Amino acid sequence: MKKFINDPGEVVAQALAGLAAAHPELRVDPDNQLVIRGDAPVRGKAGIVSGGGSGHEPLHGGFVGPGMLDAACAGEVFTSPVPDAILAATRAADGGAGVLHIVKNYTGDVLNFEMAAELAGDEGIAVETVLVDDDVAVRDSTWTAGRRGTGATLIVEKVTGALAEEGASLKDVAAIGRAVNERSGSFAVALTAATTPAAGRPGFDLPDDEMEVGVGIHGEPGRRRAKIAPAAEIARVMVDAILAAKPAQGRTIVLLNGLGGTPLLELYLLYGEVAALLAERDVEIARNLVGNYVTSLDMAGASLTICHADDEILRLWDAPVRTAGLRWGV
């Protein structure tokens, strides 16, 4: 298998050890596979916890730090973290003002976060949940009732993290997280399948001249298979799908995200096509982010997320953030 690993069963634990070595400002709880902000819990601040299966790095552990998450739970690759780990993260994040759970809409994650929220409630920790379901490609999917949660998760984590840092209440932080999700749509295209360390071979077959249009971040099927098309045409499919589901309203934050195996050269080229199309449609891009942020291991592919933002969302997007995977203003 063409991977920098030792034992396939130890990949996540050993990657977390490497993250801890690289970032002494974070704490890693190896037993629960948590990444925790070094100064957590921050007294009086609404805590923010996210998590999910590993293999989507820098999401979520790479987004822990001032201005974003207080703690992230890393499940095994493409596998939800268990309720006990989520509960431990919730405790670590609780500074007395309650904790927000940011949950991508996959059945395992939803169930395990729900259970952890109940357990936390029994301990007197107030929990609110934002369910992210931004992927407009398909209605239901493998492991998902309703739309899948993908790229908008980054925007939800950034915006709620900034508001929590200002001392807003848990209810207000949750409300803006839900607003960001509601205003966001995403659509992904895969050129190759990801290879998990456990399987050692690509998760699905994709002929040399075909792409999966509307793919999920675990390789779930999309809307259709199609012959590989020029970037301009792929951009049009993505933009049309998102704007059909989430019509334009105001200015936007655009995330052009690589799925792990796609070079930045191609991502910028594709971003140029997206920007040109949005200009044609009179959709203003107020902020943008181009790079590999919500990945699917080594999958060659890209996702587009458009968030129709208001002034408050843009203000919080611009607020300082200091994490391993996203940093500005500090």
Added chain:
Amino acid sequence: MKKFINDPGEVVAQALAGLAAAHPELRVDPDNQLVIRGDAPVRGKAGIVSGGGSGHEPLHGGFVGPGMLDAACAGEVFTSPVPDAILAATRAADGGAGVLHIVKNYTGDVLNFEMAAELAGDEGIAVETVLVDDDVAVRDSTWTAGRRGTGATLIVEKVTGALAEEGASLKDVAAIGRAVNERSGSFAVALTAATTPAAGRPGFDLPDDEMEVGVGIHGEPGRRRAKIAPAAEIARVMVDAILAAKPAQGRTIVLLNGLGGTPLLELYLLYGEVAALLAERDVEIARNLVGNYVTSLDMAGASLTICHADDEILRLWDAPVRTAGLRWGV
């Protein structure tokens, strides 16, 4: 071909258009394929120019901005920029205090930067050059007399950029750039070959169970082919090779760099192994950077760069930088 492109001959130009759309704080000169700091030339500041073949993004265009480069020349994929383009970049960067050329040691780049430096001299622009040749894997290589220039380029660009920003003279900026190069060693391992848009297939054959040990960033052969090994063993090969060529002296900056197709999960795992080995050898890691920074398109692989830094180099490493590919402190 599994790429987000339109016409293979237009990839670099269209990617630069995308970069310009994403980063209005930069200027892109499409004719010369340059990325230029928006406020260049900065009056009285030593200008800094780098460049080389495309396909290594975010190097170099992603490192243009306050605290790093004033301009970057993007050649076609894996092809040196022409002297006229380098001259145009030099003019754009010259604020009257002369211009530093940071050149990776490949024959085409060296010749073209030399010619551009001569032409700039004829126009009265003082030019100094730092030749980066940090790759300890092989002495000579395809397209290279002497050692190849790789990961240390990022550190040279960061440190010289910071010193120039403080108003230091061209000679002093060049001197610290040479010191960083002298103190740095790099070593790369490829698990797969990169596919250029022009060729449309992998640049070399690498069997499913083998790796290229000591590979160059264009897929140049390394020291040997070997069976894929555990990450701990690969880390040991890298660390031993670098410390043999560049013995420890003081604290280090460690760059664990992905070659484009390797997920962050694996890079952090590998970084953990490197950190453990350096601790065993009493080499202190004062700063580190983990991610895809000096890439080879979609190559699965990683390089390790160790820079034996002094206090001044560390101070300049920590200075604020605001570019598309590297940002902190602002």
